[in-house]
Amino acid sequence: MDLESLVNAHQQQFSQTEREILAFMLNNEQFVADSTITSLAHRTFTSTSSIIRLTKKLGFTGFAELKYFVKNSLAEAAPVNTDFIASGARDINKTLSDLTQRDLTEVVEKIHRARTVYCFGTGYAQRNAVQEFAKSMVACGKFTHVIPAKNEFIGSVQAMGEQDVVILVSLSGSTESVMETVRTLSLRKVPMIAITGAGINPMSHLADFSLHYETTPTRLPGHKTPYHSFVALTVLLDYLTRQYIKFLEEGNS
Template sequence: MDLQTLVNKHQSHFSETEREILSFMLQHEEFVAEATISSLSNRTFTSTSSIIRLTKKLGFSGFAELKYFVKTSLSQLVPQNSDFVQSGRDDVFNTLETLENTDVERILKVIHDARTVYCFGTGYAQRNAIQEFAKAMLVCGKFMHVIPARNEFAGSLSVMSPQDVVIVVSLSGNTASVLDTIKLLSVRKIPMIAITAEGVNVIASHPTYNLHYHSTPTRLKQNSKPYHSFIGLNILLDYLVRKYIGFIDQEEIS
């Protein structure tokens, strides 16, 4: 078991502050494995008591035990997936299976009825995917405004209203640089659809609606950081377009 899996098991029990600590920890596991509790509290701008409470919720007796767990799990990382092609097939199948068990119709209605649909991707690949999605939706008669960068995302808040909807696409759902903007969307009651990979999800704790895709991390011998394929994300967005076509056809009939 690794830290990601452990957090997934306890996800519903965390406070907002604890989710932000976990967001940092999951992105900096090598640091956590060697850190002191004071250095971690400084990096996360929280108190040591908050970190101690979090370690208890994760099932550890203290921070030292958590550090040992993280260090051990990092040392046991498999350098490569046994079958790259099969993991891609699994991502496609599991993404579609998740979507088939999700109430997509209400999300389609929110998109259809929105005054303006704003779209934002937290990374380069996510932005490319959302741009192609917006092009496809334009063919269906629905214009979407793609926000190109983080600063523009924060700056667009002043023109957004509860009659709009914001679609945010992320991999981990732990992108700290946009969390403040996402919290403000929630405070202002602006509907938001978060599209993230399965797993612990700080971003997904704030929006009105959530959609998930699968992205199996592939560890390469020459790189300590895993490679993530976005085939699941593209499948999800294509699925939404196809379902939207059926949705508007049904609207015209009724």
């Protein structure tokens, strides 16, 4: 558990002043981990007694225990990628290298034979990527439908059949909020192509075909959650599009 989760678990207990202190703390966790109680009181325009009362509401014996908790939470966060620029090139090159060693004939044939190609991305960046991929497929004469959100994905299952194909784009391949729907598609024998970050995951395990892209995480200043670039995902989808165009140029119909 991190500080944000802890605050959310106790959010009904705080006064307006305590909420303002917490807002500062959540936006400046490194400062909290390094500061004294007097420094924190000064930065939040409050008193040390206010800070102590707040720490006890959070379940700590005092400010020292809170500091220790925040420091450990930050240490467990995603590491800073000290070679961030070069890692982007490595992600692209590794993704392309893996793709060029695979025979994608069955994948593009499955797309070509499908009555409808359904595309679903589990996150904002993934949905943007599949939007561009879908435009390319439509330009190639392939009827493609992008599912815009999770609820629509769940609601579309009844319309999907064995003559369709569903392209799932995810980072982890284990987004629990959609896995029940993925399992349902598998039981209904709806063909699926999973495109996920590298590694074995539940989504790729259930899919008929699995493709992977590289993305080296880093931690941005002031953030604990990792930042992922999806440039290699875009490269993968572009490569798949080019393979499909090549398939058509070779006279397949």
